Amino acid sequence: PLVLGIESSCDETGIGIVRGTTLLSNTIASSMDQHARYGGVVPEVAARAHLEEMIPSIEAAVAEAGIRLADLDAIAVTNGPGLAGALMVGVGAAKALAVALGKPIYAVNHLVGHVGADLLHVPAADAAHPDQSAPAGPALAGSEPLEYPTIALLVSGGHTSLLLVRDLVSDVELLGETIDDAAGEAFDKVARVLGLPYPGGPQIDRVAVDGNPKAIRFPRGLSLPKDMAKHRYDFSFSGLKTAVARWVEARQDAGEEVPIADVAASFREAVVDVLLTKAVAACHDHDVPRLLLGGGVIANARLREVAKQRTDAAGIALRIPPLSLCTDNGAMIAALGAQLIMAGHAPSSLEFGADSTLPVSEIQAS
Ligand code: ATP
Ligand code: MG
Ligand code: FE
Secondary structure, eight states: OEEEEEEOSSSEEEEEEEETTEEEEEEEEEOHHHHGGGTSOOHHHHHHHHHHHHHHHHHHHHHHHTOOGGGOSEEEEEEESSOHHHHHHHHHHHHHHHHHHTOOEEEEEHHHHHHHGGGOBOOGGGGGSOOTTSOOSSSOGGGSOOOSSEEEEEESSSOEEEEEEEETTTEEEEEEEBSSOOHHHHHHHHHHHTTOOSSHHHHHHHHHTTSOTTSSOOOOTTOSHHHHHHOTTOBOOHHHHHHHHHHHHHHHHTTOOOOHHHHHHHHHHHHHHHHHHHHHHHHHHTTOOEEEEESGGGGOHHHHHHHHHHHHHHTOEEEOOOHHHHSSOHHHHHHHHHHHHHTTOOOOOTTOOOOTTOOTTOOBOO
8 A cells, every 4th residue: 555654753844755555755844953052852843843844845755756646545643652742743743634635544653663663675776877866875774674573673762662562553562761851862861961062962973973982881780680670661760871970960069070981881871772672572471583773872883793793693684784774764654654555544634632641552543
C-alpha cells in the first residue's frame, strides 16, 4: 500500500511516503534552531513551527515521491506520545487530508514507529538520482526483514525506553524507561554545564574525542544491586547530570581549570555503559538474540562503538537504521501504517485525539 505518514510529536515536522516497505520520500523540517536559545524544546514554539511547516512539507514529500495525493491508499499519523500541542497539529492535518481525499487513516504510536523504521529500504533506482532526503550511511538494516522477537532500545531527547517487540503490529511490551530525564536531555543539560551550545549531544561527542573516558567515575543510574530488583530495565540520568554539575562546580570554586574533554568523555561513557548494560541484560533475560537501536542519540559515536563490541561479544545481532530514519521522521510512521494495512487491521475511527502519554502497548488507535 501507498501510505503518507505524518510525524509531529516533538520538534520535527516529518512527512514520509512509502509503498509497503519501500521508502519513496522522507521530508524533515526541524525547529531545533528556534529552541537553541532556551537550551531545550519549547512546546509552544514547536507547535507553531509545525503549523508553518506542515503544508509545505506535505507538498514537498508528494513531489519528491512523484505521486499524486489521489493515489494514496491511506494516511498514517502519530497520535502520541509527545508534546500535546505539537501532536495536535499533525493529527489535525492528517484528519483533514483523510476526509478531503476520502482515504482511511491510521493513528499510530510514535515509539512503535521508531521500531518500524527498521523495515524500510530505498529502491535501487534511487541511487541513480541521489537526493538530500535519501538516508545516508551504510546499507540499510531493512534489507533483511526484521525478525521477532527483538529487543529495541530507543534513545532520544524525549525518550529512553527498552521494548520487547514480539510483533510490530500486535505485541509490543515496555520493559523499562527513564524515571526522570531522557538520555538526550542529559546530553543537552551537561553540554550547558560545560558551556557548549545546544543541541548538546553532537558537541559532547566532538569534545569527548580528546578526553579520557576513565578520568572520572560518574554514577551509572539504577544499576546498584538494590535498584536492579525493582528497576532492572529502567534508567535514571538526573543523578548523573547533577554529579557532573557538582564535579564541575567544585573545580571552578577551587579556581582550577575544568578538563572539558575528560568530563565529556567520562559522562558519555557513563550514559553508554548503562544503556547497553541494560539492553544486553534484556536480550539475555528474554532469550532474544536481536537488538535494534533507534532515536536521535543513536548518532553518538561511542554508543555505536560499544553497542557493536558488546553485542558481538554476546552473540546478539545488532540493527541500526540509517540516522535519517532514527531521528523523528514521517517515513517510519508511514511504514508502521503500511504494516497495519498489510496485517489486515481496520483503520482508526476519526474519533481519536492526541495523547501525550500514550502507552507503547497501544500501537494503533481504534
Ligand atoms: P523524541 O524524543 O520525540 O524522539 P527529540 O526531538 O527529542 O524527539 P531526536 O530529534 O530524535 O529527539 O534527538 C535529539 C536528541 O539527540 C537531542 O537531545 C540531542 O542532543 C541528541 N543527540 C544528537 N546527536 C547526538 C550525539 N552524537 N550524541 C548524543 N546525543 C545526541
Ligand atoms: Mg528532535
Ligand atoms: Fe522520537
